[in-house]
Amino acid sequence: MSAIEILGLEKTYPVGFWRKRPKRALKPLSLTIEEGEIFGFLGPNGAGKTTTLKMLMGLVFPSGGTARILGRPIGDPAMQAQIGFLPEQPYFYDHLTPRELLTYYGQLSGLTTKEAERKVPEMLDRVGLRDAANVQLRKFSKGMLQRVGIAQSILHNPKVVFLDEPMSGLDPMGRHEVRDLIEQLKHEGKTIFFSTHILSDAEALCDRVAILHLGELRKVGAVADLTSAIGGRIELVWRGATIPQAFSALGAECHATGDTVRALVPESSQEAAMEALRREGLRLISLTPLRTSLEDYFVSQVKPSEATAGGKP
Amino acid sequence: MSGRILHIASNTFREAVRDRVLYNLIVFALLMCGAAILVGQISIDIERLVVVNLGLTAISIFGIVIAIFIGIGLVSKEIEKRTLYTVLSRPVRRWEFIAGKFFGLAGTLIVNTFFMAIGVFAALLYVSHHFQASDAGVLVALYFIILQFLIIVALALFFSSFSSPLLSAIFAFALFIIGTFAEDLRGFAALTHGAERWLATGAAYLVPNISALNVISQVAHGEPVAGQLILYNTGYALLYSAMVLFGAILIFEHRNLK
Ligand SMILES: Nc1ncnc2c1ncn2[C@@H]1O[C@H](COP(=O)(O)OP(=O)(O)OP(=O)(O)O)[C@@H](O)[C@H]1O
Numbered sequence: 001m002s003a004i005e006i007l008g009l010e011k012t013y014p015v016g017f018w019r020k021r022p023k024r025a026l027k028p029l030s031l032t033i034e035e036g037e038i039f040g041f042l043g044p045n046g047a048g049k050t051t052t053l054k055m056l057m058g059l060v061f062p063s064g065g066t067a068r069i070l071g072r073p074i075g076d077p078a079m080q081a082q083i084g085f086l087p088e089q090p091y092f093y094d095h096l097t098p099r100e101l102l103t104y105y106g107q108l109s110g111l112t113t114k115e116a117e118r119k120v121p122e123m124l125d126r127v128g129l130r131d132a133a134n135v136q137l138r139k140f141s142k143g144m145l146q147r148v149g150i151a152q153s154i155l156h157n158p159k160v161v162f163l164d165e166p167m168s169g170l171d172p173m174g175r176h177e178v179r180d181l182i183e184q185l186k187h188e189g190k191t192i193f194f195s196t197h198i199l200s201d202a203e204a205l206c207d208r209v210a211i212l213h214l215g216e217l218r219k220v221g222a223v224a225d226l227t228s229a230i231g232g233r234i235e236l237v238w239r240g241a242t243i244p245q246a247f248s249a250l251g252a253e254c255h256a257t258g259d260t261v262r263a264l265v266p267e268s269s270q271e272a273a274m275e276a277l278r279r280e281g282l283r284l285i286s287l288t289p290l291r292t293s294l295e296d297y298f299v300s301q302v303k304p305s306e307a308t309a310g311g312k313p
Numbered sequence: 314m315s316g317r318i319l320h321i322a323s324n325t326f327r328e329a330v331r332d333r334v335l336y337n338l339i340v341f342a343l344l345m346c347g348a349a350i351l352v353g354q355i356s357i358d359i360e361r362l363v364v365v366n367l368g369l370t371a372i373s374i375f376g377i378v379i380a381i382f383i384g385i386g387l388v389s390k391e392i393e394k395r396t397l398y399t400v401l402s403r404p405v406r407r408w409e410f411i412a413g414k415f416f417g418l419a420g421t422l423i424v425n426t427f428f429m430a431i432g433v434f435a436a437l438l439y440v441s442h443h444f445q446a447s448d449a450g451v452l453v454a455l456y457f458i459i460l461q462f463l464i465i466v467a468l469a470l471f472f473s474s475f476s477s478p479l480l481s482a483i484f485a486f487a488l489f490i491i492g493t494f495a496e497d498l499r500g501f502a503a504l505t506h507g508a509e510r511w512l513a514t515g516a517a518y519l520v521p522n523i524s525a526l527n528v529i530s531q532v533a534h535g536e537p538v539a540g541q542l543i544l545y546n547t548g549y550a551l552l553y554s555a556m557v558l559f560g561a562i563l564i565f566e567h568r569n570l571k
């Protein structure tokens with residue numbers, strides 16, 4: 001059984017006060033996420049990531065399509081007891097302390113009061129909030145709220161955890177801790193589905209990623225497969241201010257500084273470039289293969305001009 | 314009651330208490346003390362009348378204000394602040410959320426009324442030095458006031474499940490005011506004819522019958538309240554609030570959260 005199965009899920013919002021125009025937030029999306037995977041859901045602002053998560057959580061009703069989590073339909077309480085959810089920029093009852101909030105949420109998820117009382121302090125330790133356990137949430141900073149949000153999403157030991165931008169609002173230490181935590185969760189056998197803009201996090205953590213843009217799924221796959229698909233580049237540096245004629249035909253990007261030149265050429269034209277340098281008698285100083293990052297891939301998929309068009313107003 | 318409804322209700326109660334809602338008790342206590350001391354200096358006969366009238370009216374006004382002002386935010390505030398996301402993604406059904414909110418605020422009002430009632434009886438004891446049989450009527454009036462609160466909380470929740478807090482407050486308050494004339498409206502409807510009569514009667518019966526739930530001046534004068542009215546009012550208030558809650562649930566079940 002797959003952990004998450006999304007079948008043609010779509011959402012159209014009516015927008016405008018008087019004459020409602022349809023706004024397509026998510027085009028029919030199909031995805032399958034296996035148990036034990038860390039799955040990254042990437043996309044620029046307004047891509048439809050949060051919309052997808054809200055539909056999976058039963059907070060917003062889909063305009064079409066269905067989804068099953070742990071083999072059960074959206075909104076099924078037996079399934080909801082086994083999942084955790086961290087919303088984007090979470091906000092909680094600010095009259096409560098983290099201890100009270102987590103106890104309350106534990107009870108709503110079906111923990112007995114005893115179990116909740118045992119688990120809550122452990123969880124507060126785990127997210128680094130031991131010292132703030134009895135401070136009212138209205139006095140919390142954004143990053144502290146994010147930590148409470150993470151704690152409430154995993155408190156009841158769910159099988160599948162949905163995190164909407166788990167790293168946002170965290171300091172570098174916090175980000176690092178959350179990364180570690182996500183890895184621990186994977187070791188515990190949980191499935192993690194998280195959305196993010198921070199590509200290095202996705203690259204470091206995810207087994208697979210999906211790239212969403214303007215409500216449309218662009219790509220799904222393992223990070224390595226996606227990045228190798230666009231092919232790497234080679235950086236060549238040589239002494240002498242001349243750039244051989246052949247380089248412009250190779251699609252090279254050249255920068256001359258003083259008496260050295262740095263050129264970026266596609267991996268496939270490595271031989272031709274070396275040959276051109278030899279013919280001109282230029283002395284090569286270094287040759288470095290540049291690995292394509294998920295970031296490069298993402299940029300190649302999502303053209304900047306389109307990205308702004310899809311952004312929120 | 315399911316455990317989840319109980320947890321939601323007690324969280325609602327705790328929120329009201331921490332938002333210092335019960336501070337109104339202090340104002341009320343001052344009011345009762347002041348009244349008891351003042352009337353102590355006027356005539357013996359009207360002391361009881363004044364204490365009961367003033368005490369019960371104040372209890373009812375304080376309660377209605379709390380019911381409306383907290384009630385209108387119970388759902389809309391949670392949608393606005395997005396505190397609902399982490400509740401409804403748990404195994405909590407939407408109707409359980411509405412029910413929990415209803416019982417939480419109703420419970421808050423009952424506790425509040427209980428303390429105020431102690432104040433009224435203390436003031437009664439102070440002015441007349443002993444209780445009399447007709448004081449039981451005061452308990453009945455208090456019970457009816459609580460029934461009114463149930464109706465108002467249900468209405469505030471209902472409006473809050475689809476409109477803004479300000480509009481909800483206006484609607485709930487307007488219905489309460491019109492409801493205090495419900496019996497007049499029914500009488501007026503009976504005087505019209507044809508289609509108009511159907512409409513007017515429909516409207517008159519849609520409005521909550523707050524007037525039947527108000528026996529304050531009756532008990533202040535020491536007149537007894539008929540057992541039949543107690544039965545009728547209990548049935549009416551429970552049925553009316555249940556229907557309104559049902560409406561709130563129907564609307565909320567189909568709402569997309571922002
Ligand atoms: N309640 C709503 N009413 C109308 N349009 C909406 C609503 N919620 C989202 N949208 C639109 O749907 C699109 C997708 O929004 P969504 O919040 O899912 O994006 P996202 O990928 O989570 O973006 P971000 O990275 O900024 O969080 C956006 O164009 C947004 O304007």
Ligand SMILES: [Mg+2]
Pocket residue numbers: 049050051088164
């Ligand atoms: Mg988002």
